Amino acid sequence: MGISIAVATAVLVSAGLWPQFITVQGEQPEQFVAGDSGRTLYVYDGDLGNMGGDDCVDTCLDVWPPLAAAADDVAVGDWKPVLRRDLRWQWSYKGRPVYHFTGDSSPGVANGGGSGGVWHALVYEGIAPKLTAPPAVAVKRRSVGFVLTDYRGQTLYTFAEDGEMPACNAECLEVWPPVRAAALATKLGDWTPVDRPDGIRQWAYSGRLVYTYSGDTGAQDMRGANAGGVWQIVRVESSPAAAIGSLTVGNSGASKVIEQ
Incomplete structure (x- = not known):
């Protein structure tokens, strides 16, 4: 958008x-x-x-x-x-x-x-909507509306090519780091910890794995928005x-x- x-x-x-x-x-x-x-x-x-x-x-x-x-x-x-x-x-x-x-x-x-x-x-x-979320996740206001961020204020993204198996692997994860879930984390509202084949435990929101973007150097950055037409900011309604x-x-x- x-x-x-x-x-x-x-x-x-x-x-x-x-x-x-x-x-x-x-x-x-x-x-x-x-x-x-x-x-x-x-x-x-x-x-x-x-x-x-x-x-x-x-x-x-x-x-x-x-x-x-x-x-x-x-x-x-x-x-x-x-x-x-x-x-x-x-x-x-x-x-x-x-x-x-x-x-x-x-x-x-x-x-x-x-x-x-x-x-x-x-x-x-x-x-700001009141969401049940892991402690490391926050809701922040950006120009696009309210978005989800990690504990550092880094914008969260989903990858359109992820399906039953993660499509972002290896080098992709260096650019798009996964939002990691703790070993003992359990389902929390719309958040579910997913055990990936590569051994990483990653949070999924509403069934979609979530990532940050290495190109976002500041807490307000959203440089990964619509990257390649497949990376989307995780927005929530006010x-x-x-x-x-x-x-x-x-x-x-x-x-x-x-x-x-």
């Missing part, structure tokens, strides 16, 4: 306390954070360290309208109203003024993401965004809690 520039360059928005009018549009991993119109929200690198948001002015604002706030709005979690130097109130996220893009004609799209290398769509980080309560917040009306 290809990942859009908008998602690859996005700023992730975590679950927590949000203003009531903020919504989530689209499907993972392209779930964009939006205003009440449903249009995607953005932040601008030119505003970094400048709460006045002065870097986007005049004709810039014709293309990138601010997410307007009212003078009597109050902060909600990481969302805060800020006063621009043109004396207009604007919502910010974690200190960064937030905008729309006039090139987005419908909800769930982010045509402005990555624009000029300085505009970034706000993407909902999602809620839990859906859900408001689990509301409370009155000053004159802003209400906030909502996105479950963590």
Whole structure:
């Protein structure tokens, strides 16, 4: 699955306390954070360290309208109203003024993401699924969504040519090291230890042997994705965004809690 520039360059928005009018549009991993119109929200690198948001002015604002706030709005979690130097109130996220893009004609799209290398769509980080897994396996958020990693944070992969017998052997294992299971390991949820013919005990997830990739040198790397058209990242679905309560917040009306 290809990942859009908008998602690859996005700023992730975590679950927590949000203003009531903020919504989530689209499907993972392209779930964009939006205003009440449903249009995607953005932040601008030119505003970094400048709460006045002065870097986007005049004709810039014709293309990138601010997410307007009212003078009597109050902060909600990481969302805060800020006063621009043109004396207009604007919502910010974690200190960064937030905008729309006039090139987005419908909800769930982010045509402005990555624009000029300085505009970034706000993407909902999602809620990590709760999985039963071996202690050495973790769930991490990447640009493609939530993926499985080993204890070092190295991305896990499956090999399409594996069948009843492993197809990755000998030199292949030097490039694609198997995720090893302990000698006394037993089945755990969707995880099963498999005794290979070469004597290696390897974990399988949902019936597929899992590997790391020697070309991944950093914990965020996914360089083995779709290698040769046969190596795939092990992805897991995020839990859906859900408001689990509301409370009155000053004159802003209400906030909502996105479950963590």
